[in-house]
Amino acid sequence: RSLGLLILLVAGLALGAEPGQAGGHTLNIIDPQASAFNREVRGLLAWVMGFAALVFVVVIGALTYVTIRFRRTGKEAREPEQVHGNDRLEVIWTIIPTVIVLIIFGLTAQSMFKLDRPTPGAMVVEVRGWQFWWDFYYKDHGVRNSNELVLPVGKPVRFEVTGGDGSNYDVIHSFRITSMVGARDAIPGVVTHIEVTPEKVGTYYGQCVELCGASHANMRFRVKVVPQEEFDRWIEGAKAYQATTPTDPVLARGEELYKQQCAACHALKGVSQGLPQNPDLTFFGNRTTVGAGMWPNTPEYLERWIKNSPGMKPGIKMPAFPQLSDEEVKAIAAYLMSHKVEGLDFSNLEKF
Ligand code: CUA
The missing domain is CATH 2.60.40.420 (Cupredoxins -  blue copper proteins)
Incomplete structure (x- = not known):
């Protein structure tokens, strides 16, 4: 039974490790097309998996063999020949894993030095x-x-x-x-x-x-x-980005509220200095997400976020702003979204 479970487990891991797509997002952790870094790591992983497979086959093979070969057949239990204290056997099964570990160590060290080498001009x-x-x-x-x-x-x-x-x-x-x-x-x-x-x-x-x-x-x-x-x-x-004083009444209202409510904590180039421990909001209009990759950057999510970010993301330092009216929150959100580098088209990229 345990052998069956083990096979299921290994099959599950192998399937789980397949390069895959989840909800349209590539979650393959070592996509070989993404970088030479990944190809190096993948090559290394192939060696490790190869040795692991070898050890697996030998150990499970031996286990299966002795289970069948020495199973109880008659009524009386018959003990097979005991090999405890066999020096030659013990030396062999000490040397083989040591050699495997040394080979993996050598390959890993080689990859590490290769990947750590800085490229001039990067x-x-x-x-x-x-x-x-x-x-x-x-x-x-x-x-x-x-x-x-x-x-x-x-x-x-x-x-x-x-x-x-x-x-x-x-x-x-x-x-x-x-x-x-x-x-x-x-x-x-x-x-x-x-x-x-x-x-x-x-x-x-x-x-x-x-x-x-x-x-x-x-x-x-x-x-x-x-x-x-x-x-x-x-x-x-x-x-070259320069924040300009908005002429649109909603954005002007947004700027006024931003200066009262947000500016002490957040930086926005040309508008506020903020504090380093809080996110810079300068290019908010170019961002695809709200809350560090949590929600799509749409006015709806951004407004919800301004009103009650601790309710959307546990443990964060930003307080909720229940005192702001819907109209005020909309104005701040619109103001933040107006800060962006114009003319950029990321439409060829996969969306949030
Ligand atoms: Cu930061 Cu986990």
Whole structure:
């Protein structure tokens, strides 16, 4: 019976590991088309799985053999020949696993050094984990964005991953672009590195992969990999971005309310400084999600969020604003959505 269960378990794992789509989103964690990083890891995994399969077949084969060969057939129990204390056998089954582990160690070390080698001229993005969102700072361009990365296809990106900022308490997170590149811990006061060259245009899903509190599972982000021209338009637009005083009465009202209710905590280029532990709202109109990858960025969700974000995302530091009227919330949402780099078309990418 246990053999049957084991076979079921292995079959289940094998099926579960199949590259798959869930609700139209690629959840394949090591998509070989996404990056050379994935191909390297996949190659390594093939070796490990190969050895694991070998060990499995030998052990289960031997177990099956002795179970059948030495089963009780007659009425009397007959003990098979005992091999306890057989030196040669023990040396053999010590040496074989040692050799396997050494081979896996060698291959792993080789891959690690290869993947850790920095590429000269790679674009540097500083990644900062906060409870429960991500701050992305394009160091070479002086552009900051929250919970959303735009990256050019075919260009190496070097992530400098850290957490907190020294004067504000925060816990350890871990940065992972699920189907593109492996994880790096985001540790307050420590900078770790990971590098990848995205090879396929599309939307990628990112996730914090270190248990960090009530909304660990809700600490997500999106990565839009776009052609170089589109990236240039985005980054140049972001660099040149200037907030203007709105003339539309709803937006003007939104700005007034933003300054009263939001500006003390949030940064918005040209409008408010905010505090580093809260998401920068400058390019809100370009974002595809609300609440760090939780909800689609539509006016409906954004208004619900402004009114009662703690009810939508457990454990966050932003308070609810029950004192705001529907009209006021609508004005703030419209104002936030008006801040964006114009003329960008991400319609060729998979939507939220
Ligand atoms: Cu941050 Cu889990």
